[in-house]
Amino acid sequence: MKKIIIANWKMNPASMQEAKRLFDAVKNTEAIICPPFVYLSVFKYKFLGAQDCHWEQSGPYTGEVSPKMLRDLGVKYVIIGHSERRALGETEEIVEKKLKAALKAGLTPIFCVGEKKGENARKVINKQLRGNLKGVIIAYEPVWAIGTGDFCSPEKAKQIREFIKKKFNNKVLYGGSVNSKIAKDYTKVGFDGLLVGGASLNAKEFKKIIKNA
Numbered sequence: 001m002k003k004i005i006i007a008n009w010k011m012n013p014a015s016m017q018e019a020k021r022l023f024d025a026v027k028n029t030e031a032i033i034c035p036p037f038v039y040l041s042v043f044k045y046k047f048l049g050a051q052d053c054h055w056e057q058s059g060p061y062t063g064e065v066s067p068k069m070l071r072d073l074g075v076k077y078v079i080i081g082h083s084e085r086r087a088l089g090e091t092e093e094i095v096e097k098k099l100k101a102a103l104k105a106g107l108t109p110i111f112c113v114g115e116k117k118g119e120n121a122r123k124v125i126n127k128q129l130r131g132n133l134k135g136v137i138i139a140y141e142p143v144w145a146i147g148t149g150d151f152c153s154p155e156k157a158k159q160i161r162e163f164i165k166k167k168f169n170n171k172v173l174y175g176g177s178v179n180s181k182i183a184k185d186y187t188k189v190g191f192d193g194l195l196v197g198g199a200s201l202n203a204k205e206f207k208k209i210i211k212n213a
C-alpha cells in the first residue's frame with residue numbers, strides 16, 4: 001500500500017522565491033505538502049495541506065484562517081493539534097473544535113498526538129484521541145522527538161501505534177526527527193506514513209525519505 005508522506009514546512013522558508021524553489025523540487029512527488037498559509041494560494045498541487053485552521057468558518061477572528069477558506073483555495077489537508085500550536089496555548093477543547101470544523105469544510109485533518117518528555121504516552125494519547133475521528137489521519141509525534149534529532153525508536157513507536165490501532169481504525173503516521181536513514185524502519189513496523197518537519201526543507205533528503213519509506 002502507498003505510504004502517506006507529509007512535509008510540514010513550519011514557518012519556512014523565509015521568502016516566496018525560496019518557497020517556490022522548494023515546491024518545484026518536490027511537486028512531482030505525491031507527498032502532502034504543508035507550507036505556511038501565505039504560500040498556499042500560489043501553489044497549484046493536488047496534495048496541498050495547511051498547518052492549522054480556525055474552528056469557525058468565518059467571523060471576527062483577527063489574524064485567523066478558516067477551514068472553508070482553505071478548502072476554497074483547493075487545499076485538501078490540514079494539520080491540527082501540532083505540539084508547536086499546543087505550546088502556544090491550544091487546549092484539547094480547541095483542538096477538538098478545529099477537527100470538527102476542518103471535517104465540516106471537507107478537509108482531511110492530520111491530527112497530532114503525543115507525550116512530552118517524562119509523560120506516560122498511553123495516558124496522554126488516551127486523553128487526546130477523543131470525539132469523532134472518522135476521516136482523520138492520526139500522527140503519533142512524541143513531543144520530545146520533534147526537531148531534536150532524538151527520534152523515538154521504531155520498536156517503541158510501534159507499541160504506541162498498536163495501542164492506537166486497538167481503538168481506532170484510522171491511518172497512523174509517525175513524526176519526530178524523521179530522516180532518510182530511519183524512514184523505512186517506521187513503515188516496516190506498520191506505520192501508514194510519516195510526518196516530516198526539518199528534513200522536508202531539503203528537497204533531496206525529503207525525496208530520499210519518500211523513496212525509502
Ligand code: PGA
Binds near residue numbers: 197
Ligand atoms: P521534525 O518535525 O521532523 O523536524 O522533528 C516533525 C513535526 O513537527 O511534524
